[in-house]
Each structure stands twice: as C-alpha cells, then as structure tokens.
Amino acid sequence: MDPSSLYDDHARERLVPEPPKRVDAPERTPFERDRARVVHAAASRRLAAKTQVVGPQSDDFVRNRLTHSLEVAQVARDLSRALGSLPDIAETAALAHDLGHPPFGHNGERVLAELSGDCGGFEGNAQTLRLLTRLEAKSVDADGRSVGLNLTRATLDACTKYPWARPEAELPSGVHADGSPREVHKFGVYPDDLVVFDWLRDRVPGGGTRRCLEAQVMDLADDVAYSVHDVEDGTVAGRVDLTRLDTAAVWATVRAWYVPEADDDLLDEVLAGLRTIGSWPVTSYDASRRSLAALKNLTSDLIGRFCGDVQAATFAAADGPFVRYRADLVVPERTRLEIAVLKGVAAHYVMQAEDRIAVMVRQRELMAELVSLLVERGPDGLDRAFADDWHEAADDAGRLRVVVDQVASLTDASAVARWEHLRGSGAATGPG
Template sequence: MDSLDLYDDADRERLVPEPPKRVDAPVRTPFERDRARVVHAAASRRLAAKTQVMGPQSDDFVRNRLTHSLEVAQVARDLSRALGSQPDIAETAALAHDLGHPPFGHNGERVLAELSEDCGGFEGNAQTLRLLTRLEAKTFDIEGRSVGLNLTRATLDACTKYPWPREQADAPGGVHSDGSPREVRKFGVYDDDLRVFGWLREGAAAGGRRRCLEAQVMDLADDVAYSVHDVEDGVVAGRIALTRLDPAAVWATVRDWYVPEADDAELDAVLAGLRTQDSWPTSPYDASRRSLAALKNLTSDLIGRFCGAVQHATFAAGDGPFLRYAADLVVPRTTQLEIAVLKGIAAHYVMQADDRLAAMDRQRELVMELVAVLAHRGAEALQRPYADDWHAASDDAGRLRAVIDQVASLTDASAVEWHHRLRSPRA
C-alpha cells in the first residue's frame, strides 16, 4: 500500500477549505503542496542569515539555520520513508522546525522570553506555529483573518514539537544545542493561537502531550543532524581534533549538559563503539581534499548508524502502521548516548570558547535595546504587517506581541542594522 493511502480525510483537511487546482496544473498530493508552501515562505529564506552555532558571517563553510534545516529535512525524509509513513509530512516539518527562531538563535530567544512576559512569553517552536498559521501571508478565512500557509492538519501536527501551552510546560533545565542555558519553558502554542492548535490536535488524546510519529521523526532528525554536523563544522574550523580528544573533560560537559546520569565507564564504552566506525579518523584533519572527503564520509556513516538503529528498534516494538498516533519512535539507549557524546564534543571544544561567550553577551544586549526602542516608537517604526497588528491590538499586551513578532522575524544582520538605524540620533 502507498503510504499516502494510510492518511484519511481528517489528516488532509485544511483550516480553510481550498478549491481544486486548475485541471492543467501539475497533480500534487496535499502534503506535497504543504512542502512547497514552506519552501517558498519568506521565513524560510530568512533562515539563511540566522545563527546555527557559529554566526552565518563567521565562515562560508559553517552551517546556518537554512542549511541545517535542509539537512534535517533529508534525514527526516529518509527515516520516514523507511518506516512507511508519508515522507513529505516529516520533510515539511523538518523544513519548518526552525522558522520561529529569532535572530541569534536560542540566545535571542532567551531575551525575547524575558521581555514578553506581559504578552504570553516567547518560545521558538510556538513562534513557528504562529508563523505557519498566522504571520506568513497566503490564506484568509471568511472573517478576514490570516490563517498563514493553511497547511493540512497532519503537517501542522508534525510541526508541533511541544504540543502544549506555556502553563503546562515543565521547568527549564540543561542547555540548547548552541550552548546557551535553557531558561525558557518549552511549549508549542501561545494562548492567542489556541484556536488553531485545538483544530490541528484533533485525533490526539484530549489534553495529552503525545507527539505524532512524524513530529518524533522530525525531532530525532534535528538531534542527529546537529550532533553530527556541529562536530564536522568544529573539525573544519580547527577547534575539534577527533584524534586527540580529552574524554574526562568531554564527559563532564556531557553530564552537565545532556545526560547527567551517565558515568565514565558507560561514556567510554560509547566512544569506543563510535571509534569502531570504519570512517572514524586515525590521522589529524589537514584541510586537504582527502581529509574533507573522509570527514564527509564519517558524517554520512554516523547518520546512517543512528537512523538504522532507530528504524530497527521501532520495527521491533510493534507491527505498525508507523504514522500519526498508531505508533511511537523508539530510540535505543546506546543511540541516545552516542548522539549525546557527539554533542558533548562540540559543546566542550566550540560552544564554551571565550570569544563565543563574549559575542553572545553583545547579542543579548542588542536584542533588548531593539525591543525597547520599537516598543517606544510603536507602529511607525514597524513593517506594515506588524504595524497593522499594532493598530488592531486592543491592549498593551497585543501591541507588545506585535513588536516581539517583528523582532523575531529579523535575521542576525538585519537586527544589527535595525539597531544601528533606530538608535542613531537621526532616526
């Protein structure tokens, strides 16, 4: 059976019904149309100038949010197809998973969360849902309200990494993939977006926090991609030498940031297992084409290793079908630890560097000052869509949300430019 046939009319439903396409238009499935809408969204283009780990301007090799999202999408698509679910859904969720990130990544998110307490907080995943269902202009309902890209229920549900509002979120702890501390509660919807959230979660257990399988695939693909690729970027940047690791120091970071319960013996065994990979380097990286090719082969092999282990474990846990709420993804303990070890290597050698921590301090100050000046100047300083939201707001909380939405939409470079322009005496 084609995986598409496993999804019913409710899965394919859109919040606003759409007429059939012209008879001479190319025939596409509803989920292929969803993917195209995310690919063509303005928010997707902005990801090219948003921080992943090291800033986009720091080197023309390192990943930015867009290249990271493309790599996550490839991993998600391949794993979804292997499981027999609809690959377009998982791929679209992966392409969209970082759309809500503000300038300077989790570092900027932390500032916006602090400044938006009076309007319901800020969280990158909740902002992604807001973009997909409100801010990214494509479709309006009969009452004249924007419903964003008007994606299908199954795709929107797959994009929801944290399917609960802020009041149900757990206390933050640990760190993000970019090394910044988790000080923001993880949630997936703002209170004023609960209407569409309730619609997209139809089919899930009432009030439950369970993610659909496609969202689980997206989340794992994100974990796999940044664990492997952050190490690759660090090696090329000269910050990581895989042939000269200091396990004791790395294990301290792994426990502090990711798996506090893992002991040295367990982590030693995990690293020994990774080193059995044929492509694990035995000589130092020297920036030659041969070294670059060997590093690329290592990243490919590690991705295959992780996804293969998850596929086998998931199949062993049940008969399927492996989609929506009929099954859950199974990630073996060893795979979780292997991913954590790679994250720990990148964290220890790249994310704790003094030059990076100083830059993060400057970024937080810039975002804080930018929000303050925009809140003071109001609609006349905002782009037209956000100025319209400011004028339509009925209270200060709504006007603050318009400012937060505007700042969150900016790239790293445009945030710097706006800050310079708006704080200039001539502005």
C-alpha cells in the same frame, strides 16, 4: 501500499477550505502542496541569515539555520520512508522546525522570553506555529484574516514539537545545542493561538501531550543532524580533533549539559563503540580534499548508524503502520548516548570558547534594547504588516506581542541594522 492512503480526510483537512486547483496544473497531494508552501515561504529564506551555532557571516563553510533545516529534512525524509510513513509530512515538519527562531538563535530566544511575560512568553516552536498559521502570508479566512500557509492538519501536527501551552511546560534545565542555557520554558502555542492549536490537535488519541510519529521523526532528525554536523563544523574550523579528545573534560561537559547520570566508564564504552566505525579518523584533519572527504564519509556513516538503529528498534516494538498515532518512534538508549557524546565534543571545544561567549553577551544587550526601542517607537518602527497588527491590538500586551513578532522575524544582520537605525546612528557597531 501507498503511504498516502494511510492518511484520511481528517488528516488532509485545512483550516480554511480551498477550491480545486487548475485542471492543467501538475497533480500533487495535499502534503506535497504543504511542502512547497514552506519551501517558498519568506520565513524559510530568512533562515539563511540566522545563527545556527555561530553567526552565518563568520565563515563560508559554517552552517546557518537554512542549511541545517535542509539537512534535518533529508534525514527526516529518509527515516520516514524507511518506516513506511509519508516522507512529505516529516520533511515539511523538518523544513519548518526552525522558522520561529529569532535572530541569534537560542541566545535571542532567551531575551525575548524574558521580555514577553506580559503577552504570554516567547518560544521558538510556538513562534513557528504562529508563523505557519497567522504571520506568513498565503491564505485568509472569510473575514479576511490571515491563516498563514493554511497547511493540512497532519502537517501542522507534525510541526508541533511541544504540543502544550506554557503553563503545562516543565521547568527548563541543561543547555541548548548552541551552548546557551535552557532558561526558556519549552511549549508550542501562545494563548491567542489556542483556537488553531485545538483544531490541529483534534482527535489525538487520549488527548494530552502525545506527539504524532511524524513529529517524533522530525525531532530525532534535528538531534541527529546537529550532533553530527556541529562536530564536522568544529573539525573543519580547527577546534575539534577526533584523534585527540580530552575525554575527562568532554565527559564533564556531557554530564553537565546532556546526560548527568552517565559515568566515565559508560561514556568511554560509548566512544569506543563509535571508534569502531570504519570511517572514524585515525589522523588529524589537515584541510586536504582527502581529509574533507573522509570527514564527510564519517558524517554519513554516523547518520546511517543512528537512523538504522532507531528504525530497527521501532520495527521491533510494534507492527505498524508507522503513521500519525498508530505507533511511536523508539530511540535505543545506546543511540541516545552516542548522540550525547558527539554533542559533548562540540560543546566542549566550540560552544564554550571565550570569544563566542563574549559575542553572545553583546547580542543579548542589542536584542533587549531593540525591543525597548520598538515599544517606544510603535508602528513607525515596524514593517507594514506588523504596523497593521499594532493598530488592531486591543491592549499593551497585544502591542508587545506585535513587537516580539517583528523582532523574531528579523535576521541577525537586519536586527543589527534596525537597532542602528532606531538609535539614529548608522555608525554604531553591533555584535559579530
């Protein structure tokens, strides 16, 4: 069966109806058009200069937000196809999942959340929805107001990792993959974006906070990608040696950051299981092509292991079809723990490095001062599109939201440059 036939007209609907495309244009499904719109979005290009774990300028090999998103998209597409759902939807959600991240990753998100309480807070996933439905220029409604990329309902729903507003969010706990503490409430929509949010969540069975299957695939793909790739990056950087792990220290980090209920014996057993993978290294990485190829094989095998186990568990739990709200993704407990072990390895050897922590402090100071300077300067310090939003804002809260939108749109380097410019000193030195 063609998976696209499982998505009805309601799933294909756009907020603003669009005329048919040229008759001589290549024929594409609505969901293929959605993917193309995200790929060509300016916000996607900016991801290349935004922090994933360490700054994109620090090393030619290290991943940035764009390369991470491409890898998440590949994992999501493969898993979606294996489940029999439409790969274009899960892949587009994966390509879009980090669009709302501000400069300096979760570290920058923390600052914007602290400063934006008067306008509804800040959260990277809520900002992604705002980009897709308002800030990214592609389509306008009958009144000439931007509706962002005007994606289909099914695609927007798949992009919604946290389908609730800030008041319904749980208290944050633990840490992010980049090592910054989880101090930001996780939610998916700001108060002034509720109209489009209610539209995309229309007819969700039972209402509430249930996520569609495609959103669940995107979320798992994100988890799998950064758990595996952070270890790969750490190994190439010389910080991780999978043949010589200080398991006592790593397990302490795993419990503190990810799975507090796991004891040493359980984690030892999980690691022993991972070591049975044929490509698990028995000699230390030495930067040779042979060693790098072996590391790449391990990365591939780990992703295949995790996705294969999830696919098998999902098929065992339901008959399908595995689309939208007709089924849920099932992640086995052992898979969850294996992912947590890999995260713990990267967290212990990479995230907690003292040099990185010092840089993160400087980043937060810069972000806070940048917001303050832009609030003080007003439209003169903003890009044209955001200056227009400033003039249209009804109150101080609305103008603060515009400043937050502007800052969130910047890359790491352009945030430093804007800060230097507003301070009137091109010789100032920003965080690395």
